[in-house]
Amino acid sequence: MSHLEVLKKPVVxxxxxxxxxxxxxxxxxERLCTWSDDDFKKRGWPTPEYINLYKTWGEGExxxxxxxxxxxxxxxxxxxxxxxxxxxxxSHDEYVKAYKPVIDAAAAHGSIVIGQVTHAGRQTSDExxxxxxxxxxxxxxxxxxMTFGKPRPLTVDEIHDIARRFGFAAKxxxxxxxxxxxxxxxxxxxxxxxxxxRVNKRTDQYGGDLEGRSRIVFEIIESIxxxxxxxxxxxSIKINSxxxxxxxxxxxxxxxxxxxLEAAGVDLIELSGGxxxxxxxxxxxxxxxxxxxFFIEFAERIRPNLTTARLAxxxxxxxxxxxAKAVDEKSCDIVGLARPLCxxxxxxxxxxxxxxxxxxxxxxxxxxxxxIGACVVQLNQIGHGATPCDTSTAEGAKFAxxxxxxRKEPEHGGEKDQKQ
Numbered sequence: 569m570s571h572l573e574v575l576k577k578p579v580v581x582x583x584x585x586x587x588x589x590x591x592x593x594x595x596x597x598e599r600l601c602t603w604s605d606d607d608f609k610k611r612g613w614p615t616p617e618y619i620n621l622y623k624t625w626g627e628g629e630x631x632x633x634x635x636x637x638x639x640x641x642x643x644x645x646x647x648x649x650x651x652x653x654x655x656x657x658x659s660h661d662e663y664v665k666a667y668k669p670v671i672d673a674a675a676a677h678g679s680i681v682i683g684q685v686t687h688a689g690r691q692t693s694d695e696x697x698x699x700x701x702x703x704x705x706x707x708x709x710x711x712x713x714m715t716f717g718k719p720r721p722l723t724v725d726e727i728h729d730i731a732r733r734f735g736f737a738a739k740x741x742x743x744x745x746x747x748x749x750x751x752x753x754x755x756x757x758x759x760x761x762x763x764x765x766r767v768n769k770r771t772d773q774y775g776g777d778l779e780g781r782s783r784i785v786f787e788i789i790e791s792i793x794x795x796x797x798x799x800x801x802x803x804s805i806k807i808n809s810x811x812x813x814x815x816x817x818x819x820x821x822x823x824x825x826x827x828x829l830e831a832a833g834v835d836l837i838e839l840s841g842g843x844x845x846x847x848x849x850x851x852x853x854x855x856x857x858x859x860x861x862f863f864i865e866f867a868e869r870i871r872p873n874l875t876t877a878r879l880a881x882x883x884x885x886x887x888x889x890x891x892a893k894a895v896d897e898k899s900c901d902i903v904g905l906a907r908p909l910c911x912x913x914x915x916x917x918x919x920x921x922x923x924x925x926x927x928x929x930x931x932x933x934x935x936x937x938x939x940i941g942a943c944v945v946q947l948n949q950i951g952h953g954a955t956p957c958d959t960s961t962a963e964g965a966k967f968a969x970x971x972x973x974x975r976k977e978p979e980h981g982g983e984k985d986q987k988q
Contacts, residue, residue, distance in 0.1 A: 571892035576920055579631060579901055581835050582876040583799050585747060587631040587680040587902070590895050591916045594838065594882040594904040595636035595684035595750065595806070599649040599944055600951045608642040612652020614670050617951030623673035624950050625909065629917040632880075632902065633674045634750055634804075634838075636684030637757075640733035644697055646688040646757070653685065653737040660740055668744040675745070682804055682836075683741040684750040685734055689758030690719040690767070701726070703761045703768040703775070712940065727774060727784055730758075735791035738801070748802025751788060754840045759785055760808060763825070778821050782828070789832050804836035805829055806882075809866035819866055826870045830877040838880040838904060839863050839870065868899045880904050887926035888919040910943040911956050928958065934965035941972035 579587040600618040604610035625633055639645045642654040653663050667683075674681045690702035694717040702719035710716070722730070738749045753759035761767045762784050768775050774783050785805070792803055807829075809822050826837055840863060867881045882904025885891050891903040908915050908927035918924040934942060945968050946956035958964035 569896070571889050571896070572920060572922060574892040574896045575888060575903075577895075579878060581802060581878055583802065583835060585680060585800060585802060588678050589629070589631040589916075589920065590902050591630050591891070592632040592838070592880050592882070592902045592904040593625055593630045593634060593909050593916075594840075594906040595634040595752070596906050596910070596947070597637060597647055597650065597940075597944065598947050598951075599647055600948065601649050601651045603649045608654070609657050611642045611645070611657070612639065612650055612654070614651060614666050615951075617948075618651065619669050619673050620953060621947060621951040622670050623676070624913045626674040626676045626679055627917075628909070628914040629677065629920055630679050630905075630909075631916075632680040632682060634682045634684050635670065635674065635746075636750070637686040637752055638683055638737065639686050639688065640730070640737050641687055644688050644692045644700055644758075646686065646691065647693065648696065653740050655733060655736040660736070660743070663740040664743045667740060667746075671741075671744050671746050675747075680747045680802075682748040682750050682802055683737070683746050684752050684806070685737045685741075686752040687730060687733075687758035689761045690716055691756055691758075691761075692716070702758065703764075703770055703781075706767045706769065708756070713937075721770065724772065724774070728787070730784070731787045731791040734788045735795035738792040739795040742796045742798065742801050747800075748804055748835070749792060749796075750804035750806055750836070750838065751785065752806050753785055754806045754808045754838075759788075763807075763821070778824060782825060786828075786832055789829075789834065793833065802835045803833065804838060805834055806838040806840060809839050809863045819869070822866065823870055823873070826877075826879075827873055830874055834877050836878045836880060836902075837870075837874070838882055839867050839900070840882050840904075864894055864899050867894075871898060871900060878902060882906060886929075889925070891919075907939065907943050910946040910950075911959055913950055913956070928960035930959050931962055931965040933962050934959050934969060938969050938972050942968035945971045 576589050579590050601615055602610055602613040638651045638653055642652050642657055671681050690700050690708045692700040693714040698717045700717055700719045701722050704721050707718045708716040741749055763781050768781050773780055863881050863883055871879050878901040880902035881900040885903050894900050915927055942959055949956045957967045959968050
């Protein structure tokens with residue numbers, strides 16, 4: 569079987585749903601929805617630009633598209649202009665009406681569509697929430713160009729409310745014809761803050777050993793299944809292979825957690841790593857460079873112990889051959905892509921057709937710390953109907969860098985006014 573045939577093979581989930589191929593668009597911060605500094609009710613509503621972004625990805629032959637991230641509490645988003653599903657803001661029916669066009673656009677050409685629901689916790693910028701919430705009062709140091717206030721620990725009642733919020737969001741997504749929900753428990757977000765012994769200093773039932781620190785995750789899964797009992801509705805979770813920080817969530821706990829998640833009925837585990845404090849995307853072992861994926865060696869340990877859950881690995885993949893190798897060698901079932909799909913939203917289509925063999929490289933003039941901001945610029949361009957700036961060129965890298973440094977959100981910069 570050729571490497572393209574490996575990638576083109578459908579992925580069948582334990583509940584019988586089938587993704588058309590082994591690629592996945594991982595959730596990212598799109599920042600294309602409505603925002604108000606003062607009125608929570610005006611936060612997080614899908615816009616025509618947000619819909620157009622997912623229409624574009626939906627045309628790209630991606631096997632599984634993950635929306636998001638979508639905070640479940642408008643008070644604690646990851647960034648301004650995040651999408652949002654908050655039961656205190658609007659009714660179930662209002663959210664279904666707002667999100668169905670997004671999901672329809674993403675699914676129009678056969679992709680499985682899953683919505684990633686999140687809570688930023690202590691990683692809510694102090695511009696948005698001066699006093700965020702977390703598992704404990706451990707403050708997040710500056711990162712991703714943001715600073716963060718000292719958090720207060722969530723009360724037990726507030727933890728139960730968060731589980732309710734995830735259940736509400738799941739019901740909205742289900743009624744809007746989404747195929748599933750993903751819990752964001754990686755990258756230092758709230759659920760990751762509970763899982764991490766470095767951050768979680770609680771002494772009640774939500775702290776201590778892994779059973780206590782993971783309790784909130786399993787209560788959320790239970791809340792989702794109560795809200796949406798249909799077994800065809802996929803429950804996915806994104807977890808860290810490791811936090812890459814002393815005293816953080818480590819590979820041994822990730823291995824144990826993956827087995828517990830499968831036992832709880834999780835259909836898809838997406839493996840990633842790192843937090844705002846310590847990025848998992850900076851580890852450059854020779855084996856990692858050769859195989860492209862940052863987390864494939866962790867995946868190889870986890871994958872043989874899963875029998876019903878599918879395993880996706882996101883981070884580092886750029887060539888069709890490396891993606892196919894990971895699947896063919898059963899290191900994972902699905903390969904996740906994020907940043908490459910910002911500059912090349914139809915990359916998967918080009919790879920599967922043989923038109924391209926790899927994603928474009930990033931130009932060395934684009935500073936590493938600017939890359940995520942550059943992706944936000946590109947997503948903004950796609951949403952507004954422009955071709956995203958090509959950051960493999962010096963001109964495109966400069967355009968993106970200037971936009972990020974000036975904190976602009978250009979509505980153009982692609983073919984409409986910039987030669988590529």
